[in-house]
Amino acid sequence: MVTATGEPWHYLDTAATAQKPQAVIDAMARALGEDYATVHRGVYSRSAEMTLGYEAARRRVADFVGAKGENEIVLVRGATEAINLVAQSWGGANLGEGDRIVLSTLEHHSNIVPWQMLAERTGAEIDVCPLTEDHRIDLGALEAMLGPRTKLVALAHVSNVLGSVLDARAAADLAHSVGAKLLLDGCQAAPRMALDMTALDCDFYAFSGHKLYGPTGIGVLWAREELLEAMPPWQGGGAMIDKVDFGGTTYAPPPQRFEAGTPMITEVIALHAAIDYVDAVGPERLFAHETALAKQLRGALRSLNSVTLFGPEDSAGIVSFAMKGVHPHDLGTILDEEDVAIRAGHHCAQPLMEHLGVPATARASFGLYSDESDIEALMRGIERTQRIFG
Ligand code: PMP
Secondary structure (H helix, E strand, O other), X not given: OEOXXXXXXXXXXXXXXXXXXXXXXXXXXXXXXXXXXXXXXXXXXXXXXXXXXXXXXXHHHHHHHOOOOHHHEEEEOXXXXXXXXXXXXXXXXXXXXXXXXXXXXXXXXXXXXXXXXXXXXXXOEEEEEOEOOOOOEOHHHHHHHOOOOEEEEEEEOEOOOOOOEOOHHHHHHHHHHOOOEEEXXXXXXXXXXXXXXXXXXXOEEEEEHHHHOOOOOOEEEEEOHHHHHHOOOOXXXXXXXXXXXXXXXXXXXXXXXXXXXXXXXXXXXXXXXXXXXXXXXXXXXXXXXXXXXXXXXXXXXXXXXXXXXXXXXXXOOEEEEEXXXXXXXXXXXXXXXXXXXXXXXXXXXXXXXXXXXXXXXXXXXXXXXXXXXXXXXXHHHHHHXXXXXX
């Protein structure tokens, strides 16, 4: 990859956010410029056209995730908002004192904190599913901890730190065996894997547009239509109502019931372009490309005595590691001098850092534009860091 001014740049932080293809930038610029108007309200033609574009994007998302229909797609600001929506609306209506929510050790804070807030509000309790030796969610342990009070299992489809891929169908079958629902945090899976909600058989699926080569400020909640139908609204305002009266207000059917206010119009249009772009490359090809790069990087890092590798061998394009005697932030700073951008920190997964016994890790993550030259540059930087730290 090169910067806008043509210098080489080795971007290895796609798990944080993806760089945007020109097609997405152009779609966003058009939506903000010559096509711009509000949606769902205007009687003039440009607004009507924007509304068509907005709803076409919803259909495109539905098709991309293998939904039964566009009514299962709620457009939100990001994965964080999607999970908070489920916690507040579905969780508030369905969980009570003594009910249990199962999470795992490797969850991102956005798939922990909303459930803690819900637990505080309702008296529900949280169980934490441990990891296997090779840092996958331990489905054997999950099975053992499920019980009649388990109402929800919420797990990352792909770990943002370790790249571990969950056997999501097996997790769904386990959750359903005790009558619980399964929410999948698909933030890292949506940009890397082909999605099919019917095959996964989960109940809720959340992801962010900006990791899927789209803009920030747009995300998706997929949920089974019958669940959305039964869920109360979570934010009130314009666009989510049927009729407003001081004597009592009635609400629109889903998904509009969950989309209060003027929506993220330009972001939705750009997300459509991003999905077209990713689909043209092919999610299966993307997955193969990134797992091959991750395997190659793991092989190169394993040859260095000073490096500890985390995560499973078949990680999905994300590699976390620690260098003996070098704080990940120092490594990141030295690598930056070599035009290599990695992430250093707790990656919003502090319980996982605790489990790994480190305050932070260095993380290299790949995207569709990554190639072997990025790995070579990273390894050159790591060798230089070793020389500096003796
Ligand atoms: N879950 C996972 C696994 C993630 O990687 C992230 C983003 N780092 C999130 C949730 C939260 O996504 P966002 O900040 O876009 O809402």
